[in-house]
Amino acid sequence: MPKCIIDGREAEFKPGENIIEVAKRVGVEIPVFCYHPGLTVVAQCRMCAVEIEKNPKLQTACSTPAAEGMVVHTTTPKVVQNQKAIMEFLLINHPLDCPICDKSGECDLQDNSYKFGSPYSRYTEERRTYLDLDMGPVIKKNMNRCIHCTRCIRFGDEIAGIHEMVAVKRGNWTEITTLNSKELTTEYAGNYADICPTGSLTLKDFRFKKRSWFLKKTATVCEGCSRGCNIEVQEDGNTIYRCIARENLEVNKYWICDEGRFNYHYVHDSARVLEPATKGATAASLTSTTWEQGLEVARNVSAGKKVVFLVGSDLTLEEGQQILDFAKSKYTSAPVYHFGTPTVKTTQEDGEADPILKMKSKTSNLNGMEKLGIKPFDPSFTGAEVAIVFRGGRAKLPELKSMKRIGVGVFNLPQVESYEAILPSLSFVEKSGTIINFQGKEQKLKPAIRPLGQSKAIAEILMVWANGGKKA
Numbered sequence: 001m002p003k004c005i006i007d008g009r010e011a012e013f014k015p016g017e018n019i020i021e022v023a024k025r026v027g028v029e030i031p032v033f034c035y036h037p038g039l040t041v042v043a044q045c046r047m048c049a050v051e052i053e054k055n056p057k058l059q060t061a062c063s064t065p066a067a068e069g070m071v072v073h074t075t076t077p078k079v080v081q082n083q084k085a086i087m088e089f090l091l092i093n094h095p096l097d098c099p100i101c102d103k104s105g106e107c108d109l110q111d112n113s114y115k116f117g118s119p120y121s122r123y124t125e126e127r128r129t130y131l132d133l134d135m136g137p138v139i140k141k142n143m144n145r146c147i148h149c150t151r152c153i154r155f156g157d158e159i160a161g162i163h164e165m166v167a168v169k170r171g172n173w174t175e176i177t178t179l180n181s182k183e184l185t186t187e188y189a190g191n192y193a194d195i196c197p198t199g200s201l202t203l204k205d206f207r208f209k210k211r212s213w214f215l216k217k218t219a220t221v222c223e224g225c226s227r228g229c230n231i232e233v234q235e236d237g238n239t240i241y242r243c244i245a246r247e248n249l250e251v252n253k254y255w256i257c258d259e260g261r262f263n264y265h266y267v268h269d270s271a272r273v274l275e276p277a278t279k280g281a282t283a284a285s286l287t288s289t290t291w292e293q294g295l296e297v298a299r300n301v302s303a304g305k306k307v308v309f310l311v312g313s314d315l316t317l318e319e320g321q322q323i324l325d326f327a328k329s330k331y332t333s334a335p336v337y338h339f340g341t342p343t344v345k346t347t348q349e350d351g352e353a354d355p356i357l358k359m360k361s362k363t364s365n366l367n368g369m370e371k372l373g374i375k376p377f378d379p380s381f382t383g384a385e386v387a388i389v390f391r392g393g394r395a396k397l398p399e400l401k402s403m404k405r406i407g408v409g410v411f412n413l414p415q416v417e418s419y420e421a422i423l424p425s426l427s428f429v430e431k432s433g434t435i436i437n438f439q440g441k442e443q444k445l446k447p448a449i450r451p452l453g454q455s456k457a458i459a460e461i462l463m464v465w466a467n468g469g470k471k472a
C-alpha cells in the first residue's frame with residue numbers, strides 16, 4: 001500500500017482516498033463543513049485547508065487525494081491562521097442563539113469554533129437575517145444559522161434523488177430554500193437534519209424536547225423493513241427522544257428513511273397494551289389483570305383445542321426458535337406460520353420499494369423466519385379453533401376467520417379488542433436478539449430502554465405458560 005506522512009505520522013492509503021479520511025485513520029482531526037463522506041466533494045468552505053510540502057499554497061484536504069511520499073501538516077501557523085479566518089467569516093452573520101438551538105452540543109459550527117476559531121469578532125455591522133417559510137412536517141428551517149455548505153442540496157440531488165433544495169440569490173444574500181418555496185417531499189427528509197453541520201435544518205419531531213448531552217445512545221438496527229438500516233436510538237429517563245442513522249456502508253451507508261426514523265413512536269403510544277389483559281365471557285372489551293390470571297385464560301382458551309401459532313416476522317430469530325420449541329412441546333400437532341406484510345409472504349416476493357433504501361417487506365426478519373423453516377400464513381386458513389399470535393410491534397395482523405385469539409407481544413388496544421387475552425412483550429428497543437436482513441446479513445438488536453409497564457420477554461412468558469403458572 002502507498003504511504004504518506006501526516007503531522008509526522010506514517011499513514012497507508014488506498015489510491016484515490018482524500019487526505020481527510022487518511023488523517024482520520026491515524027488520529028489526526030482536520031475540521032470540515034462542506035465535506036461529507038457520502039456526498040460529492042465541492043471544496044467550498046475551505047475549512048479543511050492544510051499545508052502540503054512542495055506546494056506554495058494551502059490545499060483543501062477534502063478534494064486532494066493522498067499521494068505516495070506526500071508530507072502534510074495540519075497545525076502550522078499558516079493552517080491555523082486560515083482556520084481562524086474561515087471561522088470568523090462564517091460567524092459574522094451567525095446568530096448567538098446556541099442556548100436555544102436544538103443543534104447545540106452536537107453542532108460542527110459550535111465545535112469547530114471552540115477548537116479552531118478565535119474568541120473575538122471584529123464584525124460590528126448589522127447581521128443578515130431571513131424569513132423562513134415552512135418546509136413541511138419533518139424539517140424546521142432557520143436560515144439565519146446557515147453557512148451555505150450545500151450539503152443539503154447535494155443530499156437531495158445525489159441521495160434522495162430529488163432536486164428540491166436550492167441556493168437562490170448571490171453573494172452575501174445567498175439563501176438556501178426549497179424550489180419555489182414548496183414543502184419537502186422526499187421520504188428521507190430527516191437526513192437533512194442529520195447532515196446539516198449547523199442548526200439551520202432541525203427535526204420538528206425532536207424540537208425543544210431534550211438537550212443532546214442528556215441523551216444516552218444505543219447502537220441498534222431499524223425494524224421498519226427488511227433492509228435493517230443501522231441506527232442509533234437516543235433516550236433519557238427510559239423515554240426515546242430520537243433515532244438517527246448510523247454508518248454501515250454495506251447496508252444503509254449514512255442514511256435512513258423517515259418511516260424508520262419515526263417508527264419508534266409506537267413504543268410509547270398510550271394505546272399500547274402494557275399489562276396482561278383478558279376479556280371475560282360477558283365483557284365487551286379487554287380489561288387489565290394479573291400475569292397469573294392472564295396466563296390462566298390463555299391456557300384455558302387453548303386447552304384441548306385445535307391451535308395455530310402465528311409468528312410475526314418482526315420477531316427475532318431467538319424468539320422464533322422459542323415459539324417453535326414451545327409449540328412442539330405443548331401443542332404437538334399445532335402448525336406454526338409467519339405473518340408480517342400481506343403483499344410479501346416470501347423473500348422471493350421481497351425487493352426494493354424505491355431506488356434508495358426501502359424494501360417491500362415491512363418487517364425486519366422475513367429472511368430469519370424462512371431460515372427457521374416457518375412457512376407463510378394463508379389468510380384462507382380455517383384449520384384451527386384458537387390462534388396464538390406473537391408480534392413484535394410492526395407486523396400487520398392477519399385477518400383470522402372464526403378463531404379465538406390470544407396475543408403475545410406488542411399490540412395497541414384498538415387492534416385486539418376481540419382477543420381473549422393479551423400477554424404484553426417487548427418491542428425492538430426493549431430487547432436484544434438477531435435479525436437477518438434481505439442480504440442475508442445477521443444483525444443484532446440491542447435494548448435501548450428497560451421494558452415498559454409489565455411487559456416481559458417472550459421466553460419468560462412461555463416458560464411460565466408451559467410450567468402451569470409456576471416458574472421452573
Ligand code: SF4
Binds near residue numbers: 150153
Ligand atoms: S442548511 Fe445546513 S446543510 Fe444546507 S447549506 Fe445551510 S448549513 Fe449547509
Ligand code: SF4
Binds near residue numbers: 225257261
Ligand atoms: S429503509 Fe427500512 S430499515 Fe432502513 S430506515 Fe427505512 S424502514 Fe428502517
Ligand code: FES
Binds near residue numbers: 042044046047048062
Ligand atoms: S471541507 Fe474541504 S473545503 Fe469544505
